[in-house]
Amino acid sequence: MPSTMRAQRLDTRTLTFEVTDVPVPQPGPGDVLVEVAFCGICHSDLSLLDGTFPAMGPPVITQGHEASGTIAAIGPDVVGWAVGDRVVPAAGRPCGVCRSCLRGDYGSCTALALMAFAYDGAWAEYTLAQAGGLTRVPDNVSLEQAAILADAVSTPYGAVVHTADLRVGESVGVWGAGGVGTHVVQLARLVGATPIVAVDLDPVVRARALELGADLALDSRDPDLPARIAELTDGAMLDVAFDAVGLTVTFEQALAMLGTRGRLVGVGMSLEEVSLGSTLGFGLSRKQVRGHLGYDVADVGVLARLVSTGRLDLSRSISGIVSLEDVGEGIRRLQERDGSPVRILVQP
Missing domain, CATH: 3.90.180.10 (Medium-chain alcohol dehydrogenases, catalytic domain)
Incomplete structure (x- = not known):
C-alpha cells in the first residue's frame, strides 16, 4: 500500500x-x-x-x-x-x-x-x-x-418504493427528468406505474425520458400542460408526482397536477419556500406531501x-x-x- x-x-x-x-x-x-x-x-x-x-x-x-x-x-x-x-x-x-x-x-x-x-x-x-x-x-x-x-x-428507488409507496397502475408525473428524475421514470415503469409523464424544460431530456419509459413528456411552460395530463388520465389527474428539482415553481406545479388523495414526493432540494395553498383546499383535496432523503x-x-x-x-x-x-x-x-x-x- x-x-x-x-x-x-x-x-x-x-x-x-x-x-x-x-x-x-x-x-x-x-x-x-x-x-x-x-x-x-x-x-x-x-x-x-x-x-x-x-x-x-x-x-x-x-x-x-x-x-x-x-x-x-x-x-x-x-x-x-x-x-x-x-x-x-x-x-x-x-x-x-x-x-x-x-x-x-x-x-x-x-x-x-x-x-x-x-x-x-x-x-x-x-x-x-x-x-x-x-x-x-x-x-x-x-x-x-x-x-x-x-x-x-438508490435515492429515486427509495422515493418510488418507500416514500411514495407507488402501486401498480398508478399514474405518475416526474418534474425534472435529469440525473435523479431519469431514474424515477425508469423505476416507476419497472414498478408498473401507468401512465408516466415527464416534465422538463430541456427538449433533449424530454426525448430521453420517452425513450426510457415515459408515456408523455411535456415542457413545464406549456399552457396546455394541465389539460394534457387530464386527457391522459381520463380527468383524474396524477396519483403521484415526484419533484426532482426542488424549486418553488416545480413543487407547486406538481402539487396542482395531483388528483384527489394524490401524493407529492419532494426529492430535489433548495432553500426556496413553497406554499400548499389554502388549508381549506388542501384539506378537501386530501392530498399528501412527503419529503424524501436517501x-x-x-x-x-x-x-x-x-x-x-x-x-x-x-x-x-x-x-x-x-x-x-x-x-x-x-x-x-x-x-x-x-x-x-x-x-x-x-x-x-
Whole structure:
C-alpha cells in the first residue's frame, strides 16, 4: 500500500478545491479501505461547492459520495469481506447511539453522518467505508454503473418504493427528468406505474425520458400542460408526482397536477419556500406531501440485482468520465447542463 494518495480537496471556508497529496487512511475496527474506481458528481456536491448546503465536518474535506471500487485493506473485526471484492460503499454512516440505532434500526438513524459532508468522500484514490454499509457488485455489472447506485439510482428507488409507496397502475408525473428524475421514470415503469409523464424544460431530456419509459413528456411552460395530463388520465389527474428539482415553481406545479388523495414526493432540494395553498383546499383535496432523503443500504443490493439480471438498464446514465484534475470541468458540465448529462463520473 502507498503511504499517500491523490484527493480532490474542498476548503469549505473559501469554496475552492484542488488536487493534493494526503495520507492514505487506515481502516479501524469494522472498516475497510476501498480503492476507488469511479465516483459520481451529484447536484448535492454542487450545493456544497456554492454554499447552499453547509459543511458538516472539517473545514477541508474530500467530496464525492457515489463510489464504487475494490477492497484494498480490511480493518479489525471485519468478516465476510476480502481484499479484491468489488463493492459500493454506503453514502452515510449511522451514529450508533440514537434511539433508532440502539434498537438496530440503522436506516432510521436520526443523526446520520453524510459522506463528503461530514467525513471524507471518494473523489480520491482511496476511501474508508464501514463494512456494514458495503454492497457487493455482481461480476456482470460494470463499476461505472455500480458507482451511481449509491445515490443517483438508490435515492429515486427509495422515493418510488418507500416514500411514495407507488402501486401498480398508478399514474405518475416526474418534474425534472435529469440525473435523479431519469431514474424515477425508469423505476416507476419497472414498478408498473401507468401512465408516466415527464416534465422538463430541456427538449433533449424530454426525448430521453420517452425513450426510457415515459408515456408523455411535456415542457413545464406549456399552457396546455394541465389539460394534457387530464386527457391522459381520463380527468383524474396524477396519483403521484415526484419533484426532482426542488424549486418553488416545480413543487407547486406538481402539487396542482395531483388528483384527489394524490401524493407529492419532494426529492430535489433548495432553500426556496413553497406554499400548499389554502388549508381549506388542501384539506378537501386530501392530498399528501412527503419529503424524501436517501435510501436504505439494502436498496443498493436490490438495484445491483436488477442491473445484473437485465431488468434495469443504466447504459445511458453515464454521460462522461473525468479525472481528478478535471473535476472542475465535470462540475461545469453539470451546472450548465452541457449535453444534458445524467451523471458524470470521476475516475481517480
